[in-house]
Amino acid sequence: MKLKQLEGLLGGLTQFSDPKVELEQYATGPHIASRMLYTAENSFDDISGKVVADFGCGCGTLAVASALLDAEHVTGIDIDLQSLELAQENATDLELDIDLIQCDIKNLNLKGLLVDTVVMNPPFGTKRKGADMEFLSMGLKVAAQAVYSLHKTSTREYIKKAALRNCNAISAEVLCELRYDLPRTYRFHKQKELDIAVDLWRFVPQARDERAS
Numbered sequence: 062m063k064l065k066q067l068e069g070l071l072g073g074l075t076q077f078s079d080p081k082v083e084l085e086q087y088a089t090g091p092h093i094a095s096r097m098l099y100t101a102e103n104s105f106d107d108i109s110g111k112v113v114a115d116f117g118c119g120c121g122t123l124a125v126a127s128a129l130l131d132a133e134h135v136t137g138i139d140i141d142l143q144s145l146e147l148a149q150e151n152a153t154d155l156e157l158d159i160d161l162i163q164c165d166i167k168n169l170n171l172k173g174l175l176v177d178t179v180v181m182n183p184p185f186g187t188k189r190k191g192a193d194m195e196f197l198s199m200g201l202k203v204a205a206q207a208v209y210s211l212h213k214t215s216t217r218e219y220i221k222k223a224a225l226r227n228c229n230a231i232s233a234e235v236l237c238e239l240r241y242d243l244p245r246t247y248r249f250h251k252q253k254e255l256d257i258a259v260d261l262w263r264f265v266p267q268a269r270d271e272r273a274s
């Protein structure tokens with residue numbers, strides 16, 4: 062599938078109608094989501110034929126994009142039931158089959174969870190400090206092959222050190238810097254749109270048999 066076609070299909074998805082500020086529910090826009098998944102597939106072969114999990118799937122944008130790029134199996138995980146219902150609607154509208162699990166990411170049961178690639182746009186940790194690292198650390202425990210994640214560019218050095226030192230990543234690479242157009246979803250955003258610089262990261266986890274149990 063061509064990049065523009067992927068972006069067009071993601072542009073038709075329904076987004077959060079009543080986002081929950083405490084869960085940092087900002088939809089991943091079609092521009093960023095399409096580039097993220099297209100790069101994972103075309104530069105690294107990490108999507109087609111792979112088992113993919115979308116952490117904090119929200120409306121399901123990254124999960125849907127993975128299914129459109131022929132992932133073998135896709136699971137979306139979110140703590141919020143309404144988001145999962147929305148993700149299900151979006152997948153059904155495109156006749157895609159994805160599994161959805163309601164779970165707090167920090168309580169994810171690792172036993173029997175065999176995933177090649179984790180994709181995510183985690184909470185940036187603005188509302189609950191450390192939420193971004195909780196997602197990243199769990200992603201690196203679950204994925205066999207790679208973790209793709211978006212983090213604020215302002216946190217680049219911190220993310221790199223934490224991924225390599227505390228989360229056992231064997232590599233942490235910024236693939237590109239993107240602009241995240243955050244619509245004025247919440248009342249505390251005074252500007253009409255907030256344009257935030259975010260990094261698209263690719264992390265490589267330790268081999269499964271070398272991880273501490």
Ligand SMILES: C[S@@+](CC[C@H](N)C(=O)[O-])C[C@H]1O[C@@H](n2cnc3c(N)ncnc32)[C@H](O)[C@@H]1O
Nearest residue numbers: 084087088089117118119120122139140165166
């Ligand atoms: C920035 S949004 C991701 C948006 C999503 N990629 C999309 O396009 O709709 C972060 C998501 O993480 C979810 N979330 C926040 N805290 C969570 C937690 N502890 N466990 C699981 N999901 C969580 C939120 O409900 C929200 O859907």
